Amino acid sequence: MGRSPCCDKVGLKKGPWTPEEDQKLLAYIEEHGHGSWRALPAKAGLQRCGKSCRLRWTNYLRPDIKRGKFSLQEEQTIIQLHALLGNRWSAIATHLPKRTDNEIKNYWNTHLKKRLDKMGIDPMTHKPKNDTLTSSDGQSKNSANLSHMAQWESARLEAEARLARQSKLRSNSFTNPLNSSEFSSSTSSQMNKPVGLAQCLDILKAWNGGDGAMVGLGCELESPTSTLSYSENAPPVSTTGIGESSTTFVDFVGNSSGSSEAGIMKEEDEEDWKGFGNSTVANSVSLTSGIHDISLPVENAWESESLRANSEHVPSGNFVERFTDLLLSTAGGDRSLSGDGAEESFNCGGPSGSASDQYEDDKNYWNSILNLVNSSNSDSPTF
């Protein structure tokens, strides 16, 4: 299909917006709403293209935007969601109320990416860079598999969400949780997330499921291509399907209604994050108060696994723990990090650790993401 220019670009202003332009745009939208963006500039008396107006509004002028420094909690949210979702900034932004995708993207590129890099963590895979040097022992293979599975699942979830949405559109009378008010009031893009993330939770749980078939170190990772394969391996509570996982979601959203400020966006960020970072996997359930029923089996499974592994306790062997500790120490000061020191402390118990440590690292890391997604979902008014 032919691509039409968003504007003819003749006589239209580009570059930074002036306060006067902001005022015009703001006043017009407050009075009339934005309506058609293409028609808006002329009506508002602006020498800008509609696209520029839309971006200015969505990224800067919108009243529900929180500006300024990112809290530690937000930083951790971004990092962990990025590990799960990749560069899908809009998806990440839906879990950071009042932050725009553009802002998150900029913050990632200018701060978090560099910080991870300095810490010896690959910003794309979220794994220690040393992993790439240990390919012979199979650890990196396992990490790569986890990463690839996450990417694959991300794509698959999108497709399934799309199917779910289509089925909803086909049948409004179908008694499916997707027809609940939460979903019917969502935009199409927002609608994708609950289904996808709910299933993501199941997937992550299934990875950790009873026989550990999907994550066990040294075990072949099963193909995630079959929904049945993981639902069969998962504990009953994890049994999934679009309908069931969606139902679960709606249920816990119901439980958490009115607690939109109680989740990951609490402003006591520093202490919270410290607690989160230092918490064991079992403790992390406290952050997902609305979904204990979902998370507990997993926590228990992992906890027992952790207990076994910790019989030979390795201090600071937890990936997330070391990771957040480092970020905290980094953020506590001038938020810059001396590469040497960071790497040194990070490597403590890391790549030099045992295979079971690495296994625990992977589980803990993904579990923290799982919990994060859980808690942030319970915050989202769109769910």
Next chain:
DNA sequence: AACGTCCACAACCGCTCTCGT
């Protein structure tokens, strides 16, 4: 003080997706 470099952020560009006709 002048100059150069680095950094952070706003804004732009081009592509894809969705929806209406």
Next chain:
DNA sequence: CACGAGAGCGGTTGTGGACGT
């Protein structure tokens, strides 16, 4: 089904300020 318009998204660039020499 094909097409076009509008909107959304992610990558990239431009610009101004901070900092170092």
